[in-house]
Amino acid sequence: MNTSHRTISNVSVDCVIFGFDFEQLNVILVEREYLDPLTGDIVIKDFTLAGYHIFEDEDLDNAAYRILKDRTGLENIYLEQFGTFGKIDRVAKEKDQLWLKLIDQGFADRVLTVGYFALIDSTKVKLFSHGSKIQWFPMEEARKMELAFDHQEILQKALETLRKNVRTEPIAFELLPQRFTLTQLQKLYEVITGNSIDKRNFRKKKLQMPFIVPLKEKEDGVSHRPARLFHFSREIFDNTRNERFGNLF
Amino acid sequence: MNTSHRTISNVSVDCVIFGFDFEQLNVILVEREYLDPLTGDIVIKDFTLAGYHIFEDEDLDNAAYRILKDRTGLENIYLEQFGTFGKIDRVAKEKDQLWLKLIDQGFADRVLTVGYFALIDSTKVKLFSHGSKIQWFPMEEARKMELAFDHQEILQKALETLRKNVRTEPIAFELLPQRFTLTQLQKLYEVITGNSIDKRNFRKKKLQMPFIVPLKEKEDGVSHRPARLFHFSREIFDNTRNERFGNLF
Known part of the structure; x- marks a missing residue:
């Protein structure tokens, strides 16, 4: 992740990246792991959507394109903004607050996040970890996992929007070769x-x-x-x- | 406007409030006026959507309901989040920067705004000015006006979303008695x-x-x-x- 840019500490973008392997709908999740530096005990080990704070010098939509490119190498991909999440307590859980301090993007008690979903032909995509494990999960599995922050809610809303929009727009084809x-x-x-x-x-x-x-x-x-x-x-x-x-x- | 709350200076909510008078689709705009205190010359005189910064202690959706209630007295109204606007330069025009300093909600070089549209039966609604002129404009007129910030773009996007969603959801009835x-x-x-x-x-x-x-x-x-x-x-x-x-x- 390019860190030569200053970030806006209370606004982030999260991307729900959907793919299809001819069997299941899948989604990309990134592992979040933090071990106690003294004991080596696991303090945080769970998954998040692919997201990041927005840079001071980029348009909101460009933050989403940047995250997508950063994780998949892909450009010119179907990307749709589907909702902004701003409950007061969405990052208030202890481990989420700890995480925000650890990733050192400036600290905010409250972060609003803008959700985008991406549709990609996953049969020929390579994922970039940048030091954190990143992998495809079947949607059926991901929707039952305990994700960081309110990412489970964001994931559900992305799926709901996708379900609704495939009825009226030809976006499903983005998931196929x-x-x-x-x-x-x-x-x-x-x-x-x-x-x-x-x-x-x-x-x-x-x-x-x-x-x-x-x-x-x-x-x-x-x-x-x-x-x-x-x-x-x-x-x-x-x-x-x-x-x-x-x-x- | 209740000002006992602290606001988040770089995030706002703007409401596109649509009404129907049996002849036209109308939208609520609020006048923004600033006269030079020495000369009395008009420095700013134009219109904005009904918006405000979000409070530190309220959920994002509640900010939209608050603004709607504050301007129309209405609660339990159809409200739909339709997009978040975050271009780098969306509040960078000189008069917009001046205005943000004048309204004294903390100052930010860059403000992201979350757009909601509301559908109300305008035949029986009263508007609350709180010191700024507020009025209905026919949409046909509003869409040609030079509005503050990027509010014209927000207004267009609201109309586009309304047009799309009336095809699949029964929301048009919200605009009728x-x-x-x-x-x-x-x-x-x-x-x-x-x-x-x-x-x-x-x-x-x-x-x-x-x-x-x-x-x-x-x-x-x-x-x-x-x-x-x-x-x-x-x-x-x-x-x-x-x-x-x-x-x-």
Whole structure:
């Protein structure tokens, strides 16, 4: 992490970075560990979202892009601000206060944090630890973990926003490779919404959508019968948007 | 404004308070005026959104409810956080820096602000000035005004979010009285979306929605033929939500 910048001590950004491995929705968490320097006992050992204080000399959105790049090396990624968290006591727990003092970014009794979620194709991303363990967790597991600060609440809100927005915006495709099968797309919708979907209906519906474009190629390197590959056409989606949406009620 | 609380100098809340007068979508703006104490010349005279710094001892959401109550007397109002604005230079203009020094809430070179929009039935609301002129402006006029700070950008983003969310959530009804006519509802959708709507289609579609419930009563005190009144049933809406919404694409 570049530390040549001065930070704003009472404002941070936290990124909920979602990925999909064709089986589950996953999220990146960073380990927070502090051992007592005399006894070696574990004082803090838990996980946080990927976050940091904002720099005095950067726009808020740029702080989120910086954190994402810092942890994944990725740029030009889908990133959406989904909420700002500002309960008085959100960093008041003893270990959280200790942690804030340890990371030495100036100290504030109270920190407000702005949440962004990122959607990445996790099949080809490398994570950067910068000295703290960083790893993907299945969302089903992460949502049951005791995370630092109010990060569990932030994670839930990110998922809720993702669930809501996949219904009206074509953001799910950000989680897939450029070329995907309908089975992969269905699985993705299922893990995001938490509901199983009828295969026949799903295929029928998707095949009618002009922006889900069949390719000549099929999967390769699979043991089952290779399925046809598709890609999402942003151009066709945008051009047909008005035909699809009126007021919904 | 209650000033017995200490404020956080680099974080504020701004409320975009929308109302509907059966003709236009309106928004509340507060005048900001400063005269040179020696010459009496106008140094600052423009408008801002209804906002304030957050207090050290209140949750972020409560700051928004406080500002809303302080300006309208209303509680239990529909309020939605729609974005946090944190460009480095958002309060850097000379008159904005002067104003921040004048209002004496502690001074910060840089202030991040959290935007909330409120939807109120403006037909029966009274505005509280607390020494600054406060008034409703038609949205069409407000969006062309030069507002303080980045408030024009915040206002646009609020409208954009409202436009998007009225398609999927029944929030437009917050802007209407308990009992309304279909003509009023249509006009409301027209002024929010900026598009005219075909009357016959609109009525047909609305009459099929079980949560738009016809009442026995009709309008009174109108010069035209009195129209039937309707009300929105939140209960029916919630109970029928799953029938209406699948994935939209």
